[in-house]
Amino acid sequence: MSTEQTPGALAGVRVIEAGQLLAGPFAGQLMGDLGADVVKVEPPGVGDPMRQWGREKPHGHSLWWPIVARNKRSVTLDLRRPEGQELFLRLVEHADVVVENFRPGTLERWNLGYERLKERNPGIVLVRVSGYGQTGPYSERAGYGSIGEAMGGLRYITGEPDRPPSRTGLSIGDSLAATHATVGTLAALLHRERTGEGQVVDSAIYEAVLAMTESLVTEWDVAGYQRERTGPILPNVAPSNVYPTADGHTVLIAANQDTVFKRLAAAMGEAELADRPEYATHGTRGANQAELDERIAVWTAKHDAEALLVLLHEAGVPAGRIFRAADMLEDPHYAAREAVVRVPDPTFGSLAMPNVVPRLSGTPGSIRWTGPTLGQHNDEVYGDLLGLPVDERAALAEAGVI
Structure with a gap:
């Protein structure tokens, strides 16, 4: 610089x-x-x-x-x-x-x-x-x-x-x-x-x-809905979570949009998932969030992190590692920009x-x-x-x- x-x-x-x-x-x-x-x-x-x-x-x-x-x-x-x-x-x-x-x-x-x-x-x-x-x-x-x-x-x-x-x-x-x-x-x-x-x-x-805090106050005012602590997820937004890999790492995958979920399902070798009633829409995926996350975790656990990320990126699915300082200092995108x-x-x-x-x-x-x-x-x-x-x-x- x-x-x-x-x-x-x-x-x-x-x-x-x-x-x-x-x-x-x-x-x-x-x-x-x-x-x-x-x-x-x-x-x-x-x-x-x-x-x-x-x-x-x-x-x-x-x-x-x-x-x-x-x-x-x-x-x-x-x-x-x-x-x-x-x-x-x-x-x-x-x-x-x-x-x-x-x-x-x-x-x-x-x-x-x-x-x-x-x-x-x-x-x-x-x-x-x-x-x-x-x-x-x-x-x-x-x-x-x-x-x-x-x-x-x-x-x-x-x-x-x-x-x-x-x-x-x-x-x-x-x-x-x-x-x-x-x-x-x-x-x-x-x-x-x-x-x-x-x-x-x-x-x-x-x-x-x-x-x-987005619509937190309005949700309570209109619907009496109180947001609670939910760890790495947002309720009813699925799939968007961290998932395990075969080499002991975790990868964050955010595929909650309908078109993106179709690409994820195809990358998993289960293209038909996107047409199943329980996963076909944003609302139904949210309703079946835990089950869907478990299914994806079983699949990601079969792949090493790097190979999994290559597969997801080629499929056009937003995904990435959770970076620490050492990762930032070594990453080529950080360096290029x-x-x-x-x-x-x-x-x-x-x-x-x-x-x-x-x-x-x-x-x-x-x-x-x-x-x-x-x-x-x-x-x-x-x-x-x-x-x-x-x-x-x-x-x-x-x-x-x-």
Whole structure:
């Protein structure tokens, strides 16, 4: 991969990121990937706790930080002090977007609420990511991604039916809220281009999760149907499951559409299955889901995984392995599309990480550098952007403001 700086679709947009941990910083990562100049504001001395997360022996450095802070410039600033608040407002004068994910009311306590920001920059877009949103009876509660996943309905339907609710192995609630926050930011910037007006983007974790739950609420409201935990399947969607192979692997097969099931039945050597009343339609296959899955599992268990996948792909049946990190690094499709890229890093030499998504044909995003050291860009931002002289910067640093 080339690390040559690419302008990107958001080139010329400056984002001040005042959040920490994941939801706010992931929104900043998405915007930085697409070319925005993201200036990350961190507390002096300690910085974002994400600098400490994901540490693995023997190197003792975070492997998460280089990704979530990539393409960002780091400055230190104490927002609890009046001098720091004034400096932040000066940064806002030069910005298009402010991203924050503090508990609602925190910016207001620091005299940095939207109305104050708007006084300095009428076109500013303030992006606020929180557990419960900026209003409502729960708004001031502490809200982590896991709580939002539970309240938004995802936790209840995740896992095996005979066990307590599970979780995905990722901070999916934070990431969903950040993704929705980014969509809202782009919409707000388009509105500002048309009208000159800024606004507030309010992205709540539980609502971002809720938005992913399809017709879950409507099913209960209309039919009294409660979705439950169903493990690797979706009820009444068949066949779509993981199936065993002769060499001890599993293969995921998704052939629930009528035409695709016909192709699967032919590949199994049982073309007549597609015409049998209990399997002929989506509804009847769903009604006989367990029996059909057992029949398919008997067939897949006679084949090694690779041979089975070749057979299914040739038949036009969607199927695949369940990938782990090692599979991603070795897969030819990943390699051809550069879905995972190696990026130079001053600590590790180079790091493999997910590439920028989505892909834009005319103004592609890029990974220009990995996560910076704490305050690495203080002189660049406070000196070049704000014009603070060297002695003033030194005095602010001595006082612990930056």
